[in-house]
Amino acid sequence: MTRVKQQKPAASPAPAPSIPAIPKPDVPARLAALPGLPIGELKAEWRRLFATEPPPYNRRFLESRLAYRIQELAYGGLRPETIARLDALGEQFDGRNITFRRIRHEQRPIAGTRLIREYQGVEHVVTVTRDGYEWQGRPYRSLSAIARAITGTRWNGWTFFGIRPRSGA
Template identity: 70%
Template structure:
C-alpha cells in the first residue's frame, strides 16, 4: 500500500502558519533572509520551494528557454535584464492591499509600474499620496520593511 504524499498537507498548512514561522521556513529552505514582501508572497515562494525539493525543479532546457524568452523581451539589454531580475520589487501580478480610514485599497503590480482604481502609476508613493492626500514613502505605506533601492 502506498504512503500518502505529505506535500499537499504541508502546503495547506502554510495558510495557517504564523509569519515568524514562515520566515523561519524561508531561512531553512532558501538559506537566506526572507524578503520584505507580503505574507502571500512568502507563502507562494515557500510552497514552490517545498515542491521543488520534493518533486524536482525546472529542467535545464526549461530554464534556458525562459532565459531566451526573457532576452527576446529585453533584447539582451543588461539594464532591462537587471529590472527583470530585481528582487526588491514584487513580481508582476502581485496585489498589495492596504486599508486606509476604513477603505480597502488594492494595488496591482504591473510590468511597468502599478495600477490602482484602473489607473496606471509609476510609483507606490504616488498612489499613497492619492489615497491620503499627503506625502508618504509608498513602500512604507504599503507595509514593506527595510526597502532599499538599488543604485
C-alpha cells in the same frame, strides 16, 4: 626593523547548510498548513528550505514562494535547459530592458496616450511614448520617476496616475 606578518591558518569554509528533502506524500499537507502558520513560523520555514534569511516582504509572497519551494524539493525544479530557454525568450521579448520586464507591453498604455493628474492645484500631463513617458518635454523611463519629480516623494507611478492593469493581462 621589518616586521614579518605571520600567516594565519586559513579558516575552513563553513559547511553548506543542509536543505531537507521533502517526501512527496507530505507535500499536500505542508501546502495546506502554510496559510495557518504565524509569520514567525513562515520565516523559520524559509530559513530551513532556502538556507537564507527571509526577505522583508509580505505574508502572501512568503507563502507563495514557500509553496513553490516545497514542491520543488519534493518533485524537482526546472531543468537547466528549460531555464536557459525561458531566459532567451524573455530577452527576445523585452530586449534586456528592465522597465519592460516589470511592465510588459500589453499592460502599458498605448503610445500616444495622455495621462492627466491634478496635484496640489496643478494639472500635469504625461504622454506615453514607445520607449517610456514624456513630461514637461523630458523623457522618463517610468511613471514612478515622474510622480517623484512632481511630489518630491516616492510613489508607485501607476497608482499616482490612477492606472489599473487591463483585466486578463
